[in-house]
Amino acid sequence: MNIFLTGANGWIGSTVARELMAAGHSVTGLVRSADKGAALEAQGGKVVLGSLGDRDVLRRGAEAADGIVHTAFGADFSRIGELAAEETAAIKTFGEVFAGSPRPIVVTSGFLHLDGGEAKETDRPSVWPVFPRASEQTAFRLAERGIHAAVVRNPRSVHGKGETHGFVPMLAAVARKKGVSAYIGDGANLWPAVHRLDCARVYRLAVERGAIGEAYHAVAEEGVPYRAIAExxxxxxxxxxxxxxxxxAEAHFGPLAMWVGNDGPASSAWTRKTLGWSPEQVGIVADIEQPDYSK
Known part of the structure; x- marks a missing residue:
């Protein structure tokens, strides 16, 4: 398959690109600059310059593809409303191009909006007003029209050596600044986690499956006590x-406090059975403790 991959130079997207190409697929990656696309080209992928706001670029990329994997999303949370609206429009554009065909669209979502109870693949959460990203809701609306759209939900920590963004580096930065690595209460609230190499395989298996309206959980550890991560x-x-x-915690962590204290275990039993996926990489606590985990 020729896969059009958004966010091809990102923490998750770059790993997905390598996974797809290793399995024999070709990848055309959407990146914002030629410099950011250099690594993909060096591995044999093709590069398209643009962003999620470039509707014509997205349309051309989709028209030439056998499938789409969407991992791109901006990191400037001060513009979350704008970024969410841009992403929704991008996914709708993909749906317009793929309407009437069996070509699959796999989009990225997460568990940040779920609190309490164990999240399952059958859950269909509503958009959270505080974090109005609607990628999966948009994908499921496409699926209701018969478009082969599906969702990969990533846990709040997609970890791996060399991580420079995401929750672990942000929490480490707070710890350095404050001189202490903190948790809230007894720290028993549960965080799901996955190594990014295991995560990438879920995306590949999902786009190869090409199903309509399914959600897959890229979750290797269904619930790690946050205290263990802080330690x-x-x-x-x-x-x-x-x-x-x-x-x-409000004063210590700032805006991160609500994520630090969130309890959100997530099951991946159905995903493992359906996709034949079994995580192989090290867990989050052992990963963080590697001396060369972070620069």
Whole structure:
């Protein structure tokens, strides 16, 4: 298959590109600049310059593709409403191009909006007003029209050596600044996690399956106590760990506090059975503790 991949130079997208090409697929990656596309070209992929706001570029990329994997999303959360609207329009554009054909569209979502109880693949959450990203809701609306759209939900930590963004680096930065790696209360709230190499295989298996309206959970560890993650960060940085009250956490973590204290275990049993997927990489705590985990 020729896969049109958005976010092809990103933390997840670059790994998905390698996974797809290793399995014999060709990849045309959407990137914002030639410099960012150099690694993909070096591996044998093709590069298209543009962004999710470039509707004509997206349409041309989709028209030439046998399938689409969408991993791109901006990191400037101060513009979350604008970014979410841009992404929704992009997914709708993909649906317009693929309407009436069995070509698959796989989009990215997550579990940030789920709190309490174990998330399952059959869940169909509504858009969270505080974080109005609607990628999966848009994909499921396409599926209702018979378009082969599906969703990969990623846990809040897609970890791996060399990680420079995401929750682990952000939490490490807070710990360095404050001189302590903290957790809230007893730190028993659960975080799902996956290594990015295992995550990439879920995307490949999902686009190869080409199903309509399914959600897959790229979750290797269904719930790691947050205290264990905080302690691993502390050991990596040579800093003590400390329990905070919810009030103290607001001042310590700032906007990250609501994610730190969130309890969101997620099952991947159906995904494992349906896709024949079995995680192979190291878990998040052991990964963070590797001396060369982060620069």
């Amino acid at each position: 691993a960060i502390g050991r990596q940085l040579g800093l003590p760990t400390k329990s905070l009250t919810e009030e103290e």
